[in-house]
Amino acid sequence: GESVGLHLPTLSVQEGDNSIINCAYSNSASDYFIWYKQESGKGPQFIIDIRSNMDKRQGQRVTVLLNKTVKHLSLQIAATQPGDSAVYFCAENPLSNDYKLSFGAGTTVTVRA
Amino acid sequence: DAGVTQSPTHLIKTRGQQVTLRCSPISGHKSVSWYQQVLGQGPQFIFQYYEKEERGRGNFPDRFSARQFPNYSSELNVNALLLGDSALYLCASSLRGMDSPLHFGNGTRLTVT
Numbered sequence: 001g002e003s004v005g006l007h008l009p010t011l012s013v014q015e016g017d018n019s020i021i022n023c024a025y026s027n028s029a030s031d032y033f034i035w036y037k038q039e040s041g042k043g044p045q046f047i048i049d050i051r052s053n054m055d056k057r058q059g060q061r062v063t064v065l066l067n068k069t070v071k072h073l074s075l076q077i078a079a080t081q082p083g084d085s086a087v088y089f090c091a092e093n094p095l096s097n098d099y100k101l102s103f104g105a106g107t108t109v110t111v112r113a
Numbered sequence: 114d115a116g117v118t119q120s121p122t123h124l125i126k127t128r129g130q131q132v133t134l135r136c137s138p139i140s141g142h143k144s145v146s147w148y149q150q151v152l153g154q155g156p157q158f159i160f161q162y163y164e165k166e167e168r169g170r171g172n173f174p175d176r177f178s179a180r181q182f183p184n185y186s187s188e189l190n191v192n193a194l195l196l197g198d199s200a201l202y203l204c205a206s207s208l209r210g211m212d213s214p215l216h217f218g219n220g221t222r223l224t225v226t
Contacts, residue, residue, distance in 0.1 A: 034214055042155065043117075043203050043217035089155050099146070099169040101215060103155030 010108045019077040021107050023090035028071060032093035034101065035075045039086045047075070047088075066081060085111045114127065115140070117218035119204050125224045126194050134189045134221045138206030144168075145187040146215060147179055148203040156203055162187060191223075199225045 013019045025033070031052040036044035049057045050066050050073075057064050064077040073090050087108050091101040126132050138145050144163040147154035150224045158171035162181035176192045185206075191198055201222050205215035 015215055036217075041219070043205075043219045046214045049214050091155075099144070099161040099163070100158035100171060101156075102158070105153075105155050 004035050008107055010110070011103065012110045012112060013080050015080060015082060017080055017102045019075075019084065019109060021077075021088050022088075023073040023075075023104055023111065025071050025073060025092050026101045027092065027094050027102075028068075030092040030094050033064070033066060033073050034091045035073075036060075036089045036091060036103075037084075037086045038089065038106070044089060062111075080109075081112050082111050082113065085109055115160070115218055117204055117206050119202075119221050120223060122219070123222045123224075123226065127226055128194055128196060130194050130225075131190065131225060134204075134223075135203050136187045136189070136204030136206075136209075136218060137148060138187070139164045139216055140183050142206035142208055142216075143185055144207045144209055145181055145185065146205045146207075147187070147189045148205065148217075150201040150203055151174075152200075153211045155224075159189070177178040194226050199223060 034049040035047040037047050038044045048062050048064050050057045050064045055066055061078045065074045077084055087106040089103050089106045091103045094102055117139055120135045132148040136145060144162040149159055150156040159173050159177055160179045161169040165181045179189045182188045201220040203217050203220045205217045207213045207215050
């Protein structure tokens with residue numbers, strides 16, 4: 001099966017609220033993780049990445065948290081906007097010297113006005 | 114700056130035919146990867162090229178092949194098309210390998226009838 005998975009396939013959030021998207025991974029050797037946003041008809045758009053030597057990384061309105069103990073990754077979006085509606089994927093690089101990303105199935109985020 | 118560009122954007126082929134998809138990476142990026150995304154799923158790794166050499170191959174049959182040119186652009190070829198090859202084919206580029214995030218194009222939508 002897939003080594004990367006998301007806890008919930010869909011998430012509905014009120015505009016202005018904070019969103020939390022969760023992801024579990026199974027390969028403890030993974031050392032690089034990325035979150036992507038994919039809007040309808042477009043390719044995945046890079047949001048933020050984090051390496052295994054970090055627990056937290058912040059970007060503009062987004063924060064990624066990595067818990068290596070339980071192999072869990074989350075993406076927090078502050079003050080969710082209608083433009084945040086999309087499918088969100090977490091992806092991991094299984095091996096340090098490998099060149100592929102393994103993607104989960106994605107979480108569809110819908111922002112309610 | 115231009116992002117990753119792919120052509121064509123849409124393509125319809127019949128079973129048994131062959132198809133060639135094209136990709137131009139972001140200027141300065143030397144690594145190109147190909148992914149297949151079936152509707153409702155996350156992208157699946159097909160190939161990764163760096164400096165014109167194949168660095169990684171996913172679990173796809175030999176009907177799938179690719180190459181990278183001296184200008185770092187790339188082609189993905191699929192022979193003897195099957196109905197199950199219908200998908201969005203994504204190209205991504207990065208500076209080198211997995212030490213920098215992949216940036217995706219908007220893909221080529223291939224429909225096999």
